[in-house]
Amino acid sequence: MPPVPIDIDIAKVARLARVGLTAEEMERYGAQLGVILEHAARIQALPTEDVPPTAHPLPMVNAFRPDEVSDTLDREEVLSQAPEREGPYFRVPPFLEES
Amino acid sequence: MSHEAVIGIETHVELRTRSKMFCGCPVDFGAEPNTNICPVCLGLPGALPVPNEQAIEWTVSLGLALGCAIAPESLFHRKNYFYADLPKNYQISQYDLPLCVNGHLEVETDEGTSRIGITRVHLEEDTGKSTHLGESGRIHAAEAALLDFNRSGIPLMEVVSEPDLRTPEEARAYGMELRAIVLALGVSDAKLEEGSLRFDANVSLRPEGSDELGVKVEVKNMNSLRSLQRALAFEIERQRGILEGGGEVAQETRHWDEEAGLTESGRSKEESSDYRYFPEPDLVPIVIDSERRDELAARLPELPSARRSRYRELGLDAEAARLVAEGDDLAAVFEAALSGGADPQAAANWLTGEVTAHLRRSGTAMAETGLSGDHLAELVAMVEADELSATAAKQVLAGVLEGEGSPRRVAEDRDLMQIADEGALVAAVDTALGEHPDERARLAGGDQKLVGFFVGRVMQATGGKADPKRVSELIRERA
Amino acid sequence: MSDPADLTIAAAGRALRAGDVTARDLLEAVRRRASMTESQLHNYLTLDAAGAEETAETADAAFAAGEDRGPLQGIPIAVKDNMVTRGLETTCSSRILAGYEPPYDATAVARLRRCGAVLVGKTNLDEFAMGSSTENSAYGPTRNPWNPDRVPGGSSGGSAGAVAVGSALGALGSDTGGSIRQPASLCGIVGMKPTYGLVSRFGLIAFASSLDQIGPIARTVDDAVTLFEAIAGHDPADATSYRGEVPEIRPTLDAGIDGLRVGVIEELSGEGIDPEVAEACAAMVDRLEGAGATVEHLSLPSCEHALSAYYLIAPAECSANLARFDGVRYGPRLAGDTVEQMMAATRRDGFGPEVTRRILLGTYALSAGYYEAFYGQAQRVRTMVIRDFEAAYERVDVLVSPTSPSTAFPIGDRTADPLSMYLSDLCTIPSNLLGQPGISVPIGLDADGLPIGLQVLAPALGEAVLFRAAKAVESLAGFDHRPALASSEGAA
């Protein structure tokens, strides 16, 4: 696999990750990411064409649950942790419709 | 240059499992806000998903019903995007290894039958529900939004079609057929008004005869078959207008506004397409071997298309066959009535006419009425044997639907049986003739219009229980 | 009798059953130790005073009534603060969870409670378990009980420190890249990471789901086994939980090293390892050979790529796992005109620099166009490492290496250079990628009086041979040092 050049659009990454960074923070994190990725990207040179990926350390399949109802949480206990609530709801600032 | 539309549809179907997709919270519409929630569907720290086996089986069943290949090994992926009603800020969905691929659906319209490719059927989880506060209900005027997570984690099947549809009518027929299949499988209520079936469409226009695809617009927020058809018709005309004016269609997402009857450009989320899919590490692969697949295939019920053609062969017209086949409740009563010896067309007429009207009027389901297949068969037989007049039969059916008992029982209780005693009929006719000597004279003089007059008199006098055919014969004989 | 805070779990269990101490005494002893050491070491974030007293009393009542729920009944145990505890603040050492009181218990915690263990409190960690020094805590660093100018290791530094100093008799930690074994090594105690899937992750606040595993921290191998037995076993709430039988440990625990084949990982013996550490480990290998082990030196070339693969996989998974901390349903919130702004402000403020760095790293590695090159390739390298180790385990029963390339390093030494910090996990990371068990056992002190740990590794579900070998190492090492702070005089 040919190495991917490390070219980080840090502003886009921060937006995707929903972290509101200042310009100075972006620059600092961008530089640090570059160093780490440079190191990590060494594995791109390894011959892995015939190697399957491993997502799970132990080979397991079909872990399901039966379609049965179990206990729900107490609404007051849950809402007591909310930064803001209104009646039985969680309240948040307005947002755009999903597109 | 004339343009043709190229349409692909994504349908989200909410499953009617007892519990949610990845947790044991009940799937129960209309519950108090934020009561059907647990650490898993609320995205609390430390919670882990465990898939509902029933939802997986039902998705495979739908795939089989659509002629799909079932993936021997399938994976859940995380689809990452931040959204306030998505508790984990990723949706557990499927990506490159969905449960079902490569199927098709036959769709009938007035233009004929077309075969629409099904790209894939996969399983995912629903989001919570948000309501914006503010006078106009418009988002930019809203001061806040309220969140209810009862819907969060309800299993959703996503059915993706190939861009094989060409007209809004065809799209509607596709949605209707898909809904019928889902109902036949019993995997969803498929209640459009409750949003358990939701449509998104990709629409582009291209010069007639061209193989290339035009610029694609995604149209969202269509929650009924009617709005699917209307939205597509609007969007196609909108794009045609742009192209014919020499303009270019912008690639974008547009929202269907049901009230205004138009699609509106959505303010697009930044980088909305970068979902950073990766295999869900909290879950393990789903393996469905051929034995399991065959077992599920063997359990499939008769599908709507097969049922419709069987009904056509019984002599039903296309519309009646469709109507009876579509609703499981109608079909079940119909099948039972046939076993009870009913004439198919007569039974279908009752079901698609009076019965459907009653269900609609009263807002009840078939199971809540007192009508069974045996009842319907008896009703048909009584009409055939002239034991009930058409008017009386309607009244009898109403009683049966209300749970008053079998048709014969209702007819007797309500005293609606046709008068079988010829002597009594003759007496009633003679009485009527005697009471109206002038009319009788005119009738005798050849004025045939007066037959109807006298039939009316006799029917009134007998409370509708006389056989009008026999009454008019008697009137002619004895005038 | 010595201070009950210095008892092993096994000894405390005997004393409880002999009526020499009560659960109440044990709890008071560890609390006394905590009150003497906390201001200097900061092992705990939260002490559950009321809850612990109540459980201790319940345990004493049970003993009085002749009810016995096993070796943990009445034993004071500490829990790393990334496992949720119902009604007891759980922060993951992050500002983003300040004040958060979960509505449920993690499965591992629930199992401890069911055994009658007394939950003393929640221990400090690197924020969201990301780090190797317990310096990345929003609530201040934890210090090494052997020398408070040094780090205790991490991320389970609070749990390791508490057990080392006697403010708990045992603890739970979590290990994603060495977070149990490395602090155990730096604190001179035993820390063990089970086979992936043996201990439920339900209620463990996820860092990297395919690597995380909860495990025991204790002063002896025997105590570690006791904790392991209490928490291991299938949990239907965790789809990655192992459905088979948990390996039985006790029958072979004392079988000794004689007859076992021990492999020494070449790649983790020389370059990059502090010479004093390397020498101590080599000396222990000689003693194992002297005690009847067959020793083989093995090359596992993929080891050097494990670190790179880890630093792609772990941040990628963490970037999604930590997305739920958004100020909507729990935790503090910063103001914003739109929900998008609110989330961005809350997350910027709520996460520390190391967590932010890994979230950004993972987001980038998963973003369009880079998935295959980074995450995909890392998962393939994972397979290569697995194959390498599989081949090794055809020749040997266990593998050994130093647990940490160095002993405890000074506070602040590596915080400015993330890469040098990441190298602290060089020896421990492969077993997380493999999902295999590993354990660190103290074998001696360096010239500065700081503990050195030997790591023993075994194949998946090889816990029996792992603990057996570890116990042999423990008895050969005869390590009976305690930090000076672990006594009333030392703390004075």
Ligand SMILES: [Mg+2]
């Ligand atoms: Mg979808």
Ligand SMILES: [Zn+2]
């Ligand atoms: Zn739930």
